[in-house]
Amino acid sequence: MNLNAPRGTKDILPEEAERRRALERTFAEVCERYGFGEIRVPTFEHTELFVRGVGDASDIVRKEMYTFLDKGDRSLTLRPEGTAGVARAYIEQGMSSWPAPVKLWYNMNMFRYEKMQKGRYREFWQLGCEIFGSACPQADAQLIGMLVTFFDDLGLDEVNLEINSIGCPACRAAYHQALRDYYAPKLKDMCDDCHERFEKNPLRMLDCKEAYCHSLAEEAPAQLDYLCDDCKEHFDKVKSYLSMMEIPYNLNPRLVRGLDYYTRTVFEFVSSHVGTQGTICGGGRYDGLIREIGNIDVPGVGFALGVERLLLELDAQGIPFGKAARPDLYIASFPSTAANALDLAQSLIRSGLKVETDVMDRSLKAQFKAADRMEAHYVLVLGDTEVSLSRGKLRRLSDGSEQDVPLTAVGTLLHDYRKKLASAKENDRQSTLFKL
RNA sequence: GUGGAAUUAGCUCAGUUGGUUAGAGUGCCAGGUUGUGGCCCUGGAGGUCAUGGGUUCGACUCCCAUAUUCCACCCCA
Numbered sequence: 001m002n003l004n005a006p007r008g009t010k011d012i013l014p015e016e017a018e019r020r021r022a023l024e025r026t027f028a029e030v031c032e033r034y035g036f037g038e039i040r041v042p043t044f045e046h047t048e049l050f051v052r053g054v055g056d057a058s059d060i061v062r063k064e065m066y067t068f069l070d071k072g073d074r075s076l077t078l079r080p081e082g083t084a085g086v087a088r089a090y091i092e093q094g095m096s097s098w099p100a101p102v103k104l105w106y107n108m109n110m111f112r113y114e115k116m117q118k119g120r121y122r123e124f125w126q127l128g129c130e131i132f133g134s135a136c137p138q139a140d141a142q143l144i145g146m147l148v149t150f151f152d153d154l155g156l157d158e159v160n161l162e163i164n165s166i167g168c169p170a171c172r173a174a175y176h177q178a179l180r181d182y183y184a185p186k187l188k189d190m191c192d193d194c195h196e197r198f199e200k201n202p203l204r205m206l207d208c209k210e211a212y213c214h215s216l217a218e219e220a221p222a223q224l225d226y227l228c229d230d231c232k233e234h235f236d237k238v239k240s241y242l243s244m245m246e247i248p249y250n251l252n253p254r255l256v257r258g259l260d261y262y263t264r265t266v267f268e269f270v271s272s273h274v275g276t277q278g279t280i281c282g283g284g285r286y287d288g289l290i291r292e293i294g295n296i297d298v299p300g301v302g303f304a305l306g307v308e309r310l311l312l313e314l315d316a317q318g319i320p321f322g323k324a325a326r327p328d329l330y331i332a333s334f335p336s337t338a339a340n341a342l343d344l345a346q347s348l349i350r351s352g353l354k355v356e357t358d359v360m361d362r363s364l365k366a367q368f369k370a371a372d373r374m375e376a377h378y379v380l381v382l383g384d385t386e387v388s389l390s391r392g393k394l395r396r397l398s399d400g401s402e403q404d405v406p407l408t409a410v411g412t413l414l415h416d417y418r419k420k421l422a423s424a425k426e427n428d429r430q431s432t433l434f435k436l
Numbered sequence: 437g438u439g440g441a442a443u444u445a446g447c448u449c450a451g452u453u454g455g456u457u458a459g460a461g462u463g464c465c466a467g468g469u470u471g472u473g474g475c476c477c478u479g480g481a482g483g484u485c486a487u488g489g490g491u492u493c494g495a496c497u498c499c500c501a502u503a504u505u506c507c508a509c510c511c512c513a
Binding site for chain 2: 002003004005006007058059060063064081110112114115116117118119120121124125126127128257258259268276277279280281282303304305306307308309310332334362363364365366367368369370371372373379381383385393395397400402
């Protein structure tokens with residue numbers, strides 16, 4: 001029997017799970033501050049939704065979907081991204097009649113059949129946001145501002161924002177024509193993929209990596225020169241709002257998106273640490289998506305963050321994040337007092353403390369080692385004497401100091417110690433803020 | 437999907453041109469005070485050498501297939 005997890009999937013063990021939870025908590029909290037509500041949609045949808053929504057020209061739909069027939073012969077697909085499902089829910093649940101704009105966030109796993117690489121998995125998680133109902137550039141800019149806040153709250157640095165506008169269907173048609181005019185005479189020397197791109201989506205020829213094709217991109221007409229007046233105005237406003245919020249960005253005319261639904265603003269946050277899969281976050285506007293899958297015109301803009309890539313980036317930058325709390329107390333006992341230890345731990349834990357105790361009849365020495373390893377703040381040795389006197393020595397592991405206390409006072413004492421540590425930490429935080 | 441590299445103890449890795457019983461560090465467990473952690477010392481557990489075939493008197497070592505991972509391309513988060 002093959003005991004490996006399937007290619008591209010992995011087990012998430014307590015240490016990483018802890019980090020993920022902290023990350024997700026921070027994200028949820030930032031979303032809340034910006035007025036977003038959480039949405040959860042099904043793990044699989046009708047295949048048709050992704051074909052129409054993501055686009056049948058995209059690589060995701062053409063070769064990366066986990067599609068299967070269920071027992072009722074329905075073609076279903078594990079979601080390869082979040083926006084199509086959320087848009088479907090928006091339509092199905094009649095959110096167009098909610099007060100606009102509708103602002104949603106999600107935390108969902110995605111599935112794509114891709115060849116494995118660092119930061120690229122077959123099951124991976126995305127944190128994302130969508131704003132439905134606003135065609136205004138403020139919405140684009142606020143989403144980006146929100147990401148900057150999120151990265152800031154994480155303590156993350158050195159991720160660069162790249163933006164571009166890929167226009168609307170009207171100006172894109174003009175641009176595609178300009179690209180075809182430019183490439184047509186040179187096409188015979190270009191690679192096979194580019195021949196296909198020439199027909200289906202000449203935009204993609206711009207980031208071909210073949211030496212010759214790549215060299216041609218330099219001189220190719222730029223999308224930005226072909227934006228219609230409305231798109232140009234929209235993009236100019238996005239840029240000016242970013243400047244006003246003092247959010248630095250690189251204008252990248254080569255930036256295109258792999259999903260067909262994007263229009264106008266597209267952006268990425270890119271890391272230099274994660275390797276080739278350096279895009280931590282990608283997003284943009286998708287004014288045509290809702291019309292494509294529903295029958296109403298609703299503009300939208302959103303982004304998706306790769307959780308695994310974010311974790312890699314946090315590691316690379318050495319940012320301590322989401323470590324499990326240290327136990328307030330370790331109760332060491334002997335076989336004759338194990339039940340008393342269990343009972344004391346039970347009531348202290350119920351009072352809100354984190355308390356560990358031995359459940360293996362181990363030697364006192366081994367129990368101390370365990371307490372030390374898990375970095376418990378205090379150890380209480382509970383032997384026959386302590387039980388009969390209802391008093392014990394509370395030993396602080398950091399300096400070995402001991403104090404003799406009634407067992408009934410231990411809870412209060414530890415709660416006080418906890419408060420003291422918390423306020424010291426808060427003072428610390430305040431003083432660093434003050435320095436800045 | 438194309439090309440390349442790797443896989444030996446829980447983890448990080450040695451392992452000679454194919455030759456007895458496959459090693460180290462670290463981690464884990466125990467002992468070194470019969471009621472006290474960190475340092476140190478001693479001992480122990482833990483490996484079907486990724487899996488399945490093949491070559492050979494003999495394979496961790498050579499060959500093939502499969503699985504998984506990594507790198508480049510591709511793609512994207």
